[in-house]
Amino acid sequence: MNLLNCPLGLPNPLFLLGRRGKLIGLLLLFLFPGWVHAEVYLCNQMASEDTFIAVGYQTKEGWVSEGWFLARPGRCHTFRKKLKGPFFYYFAYSKTKSQTWQGKSPFCVSTKPFQILAKNPKNLDCAAQRASEEKFRQVSLEGFKVTEVYLNPIKGPKVEAIPYEKADAETLSLWAAEGDKRATRMLRSRMKGP
Numbered sequence: 001m002n003l004l005n006c007p008l009g010l011p012n013p014l015f016l017l018g019r020r021g022k023l024i025g026l027l028l029l030f031l032f033p034g035w036v037h038a039e040v041y042l043c044n045q046m047a048s049e050d051t052f053i054a055v056g057y058q059t060k061e062g063w064v065s066e067g068w069f070l071a072r073p074g075r076c077h078t079f080r081k082k083l084k085g086p087f088f089y090y091f092a093y094s095k096t097k098s099q100t101w102q103g104k105s106p107f108c109v110s111t112k113p114f115q116i117l118a119k120n121p122k123n124l125d126c127a128a129q130r131a132s133e134e135k136f137r138q139v140s141l142e143g144f145k146v147t148e149v150y151l152n153p154i155k156g157p158k159v160e161a162i163p164y165e166k167a168d169a170e171t172l173s174l175w176a177a178e179g180d181k182r183a184t185r186m187l188r189s190r191m192k193g194p
Contacts, residue, residue, distance in 0.1 A: 038088055038141050040079040041148045043161030044071035049094045051151055053077055054114075056089035056107040056136045065107035065136075066115040067091075071151070072180065076163040089136035092151055099154050103137030 044051040054067030069077040071092075079088075091109065092101040108116045108126035116131055118124050126133045141147055152158060162171060164186050172190075175183035 037145075038079065038081050038083050039146045040088055040139070040141070041076040041146070041163045042069070042071055042079065042090060042092070043076035043148060043150045043163070044073055045150050045158050045161045046073055046094060046099070046153045047157035047159040048073055049096060049098075049156075051092050051094050053090055053092040053151075054107070054109050054134070054136070055079055056091075056105065057081065058084045058087070060084055062117050062119040063107070063121045064115065064117050065089075065109060067109060068113055071161075072175075072178075074159040074161050075175070075180075076148070076161050078163060078165065083141070086140055086142040088139045088141055088147070090139065090149065091134045091136045101137060101151050102135045105136045105138050106133050107136050108132070109134045 038057070040055075042053050042055075050073065051071045052068040053071055054065060055069070056063065056065040058064075069079075071077045089103070089105050089107060090101070091103075091107070093099065106121070106124055108114075108118060108124050108129055108131040110116070110129075110131045114131065116126075116129055124133060139147060139149060148163070150161065164172070164182055167175070167183075167186075169187065169190065172183045172187045176187055
């Protein structure tokens, strides 16, 4: 019995299907890629401006876009979700709209907080959902457990951004003193311990 690449010594299911079954199984694996657990840090490296971020991804229901997520200067917005397929998309702009980070993949966005589902990415029909179309950047998640995306300033000073989860207590304290509620929650949870 073929035991290659099978957990717990179980028989390879393609072996049990025979020659035609193997071909069909491999074809199905190729045509319907598996799920990816995404952990993406979207990091604002602008020294003095907040950025607003929208994300796009595929689920079993279709293509979803959602936003707006705030990333303050030197900080990262963390996105965690189980996605269908190996790609993640984002669009971002600075508070003064002097800088945008965009790509080639169309998704619907709204001016207010939103979550929009599109069944067919080739026919978004954003106007029917009281939204407009923006072009998002594509990021491959293949082979990565954690992905960091840096929103670097096109002009102006740059700061090294740190994800909240990686920030030390002193940095979190500084952010909390600025009124950052997430930093305050993170400090409290660290003080409580596991």
